[in-house]
Amino acid sequence: MEYLWQQYDKNNKYVIAQSLSSPYLEVQGMVDGCIEINPLFRFEKIFSSLFSEDDCVLDINLKKKIENILIHYLANLDFYYGLHKFILEEEQIEQEIEKNFYGEKIKKIYINLAKKEQMIILSLLNYKNKINNKKSLFCEAISKIFPKAILYFYKEERKFLLYIAENNTKENIDKMILIEDLFLDNICNLEVFWNKHFGIIGENNTMSIDKMIVY
Numbered sequence: 001m002e003y004l005w006q007q008y009d010k011n012n013k014y015v016i017a018q019s020l021s022s023p024y025l026e027v028q029g030m031v032d033g034c035i036e037i038n039p040l041f042r043f044e045k046i047f048s049s050l051f052s053e054d055d056c057v058l059d060i061n062l063k064k065k066i067e068n069i070l071i072h073y074l075a076n077l078d079f080y081y082g083l084h085k086f087i088l089e090e091e092q093i094e095q096e097i098e099k100n101f102y103g104e105k106i107k108k109i110y111i112n113l114a115k116k117e118q119m120i121i122l123s124l125l126n127y128k129n130k131i132n133n134k135k136s137l138f139c140e141a142i143s144k145i146f147p148k149a150i151l152y153f154y155k156e157e158r159k160f161l162l163y164i165a166e167n168n169t170k171e172n173i174d175k176m177i178l179i180e181d182l183f184l185d186n187i188c189n190l191e192v193f194w195n196k197h198f199g200i201i202g203e204n205n206t207m208s209i210d211k212m213i214v215y
Contacts, residue, residue, distance in 0.1 A: 003027070003086070004037060004071065005078035014071035015064055016047060022140070034064075037071055042086075046070070089129075090122040106181060109174045117175075120144045125182065138183040145175055150197070159189040168194035 003026050017028045017036035028036040039047040050066070096102065097110050110118065124137050124144075131137075142149050142162065152161040166172055176192060184190055 003078070004042075004075045008075045008079070010072070012072075014068050016067050034068075043074060046074075086126065089126050090119075093122050093125050093129075094118075102182070106178060109178045112171070112174070113178075117145060121178070121182070128183065138179065138185070138188075141179045141183045145179060146172075157189070158187055159191070160184075161191050161193070163193045163197045164195075165197075166194065 006027070013034045014037050015031070015034045017038055020038055020040070021028050023038065023040060026038050026041045028038050030036070037043075047067075047070075050070075097107055100107055102110075110121065113121065120141070124141055128137055138160075139151060142151055146164050146166065148165045150163045150165075152163075153159070154161070164172070164176075172194075180190060
């Protein structure tokens with residue numbers, strides 16, 4: 001998670017994202033020289049009260065100026081208050097991990113993660129405490145920790161097939177154990193394929209000899 005206050009600069013230009021690359025990211029990225037912000041994470045009530053989808057009164061350029069000014073103000077509020085609610089919540093979760101609330105195995109794997117990966121896990125655990133959609137959190141964890149992974153879900157069987165384009169080293173296996181234990185719904189099954197994709201009839205790029213496995 002990258003929050004609004006991180007890497008803030010008074011010269012930045014901000015706009016509200018028209019479409020979200022991920023509902024779990026507050027800072028969506030750069031478009032046309034402006035940083036796109038996801039307002040749903042913390043600021044939905046503020047912006048929904050100001051703008052509506054069918055608002056034809058405000059000129060689009062004026063609307064963007066108001067968005068930019070307001071986002072700068074909110075970023076400065078973050079700095080003024082220092083550690084905000086979400087950071088405190090994530091610090092609390094980290095303390096719980098270190099005290100074995102999630103088990104000794106999870107603690108050992110967690111402390112060996114890179115700092116960026118630890119932040120991802122803490123952010124998703126924080127969401128897990130607030131929502132019930134574990135399936136989306138599992139998918140998000142996979143995409144963040146293994147960016148090149150491909151995930152398939154069979155609804156009828158409640159089963160995930162996961163291809164990870166990396167070797168099944170102890171480090172990678174430990175990461176998968178952590179993700180599965182923390183985010184995979186108990187009613188779902190998971191099968192992981194390392195390095196070689198399984199063949200899919202009709203998808204020629206998955207049917208190369210010696211570069212696939214049979215499922």
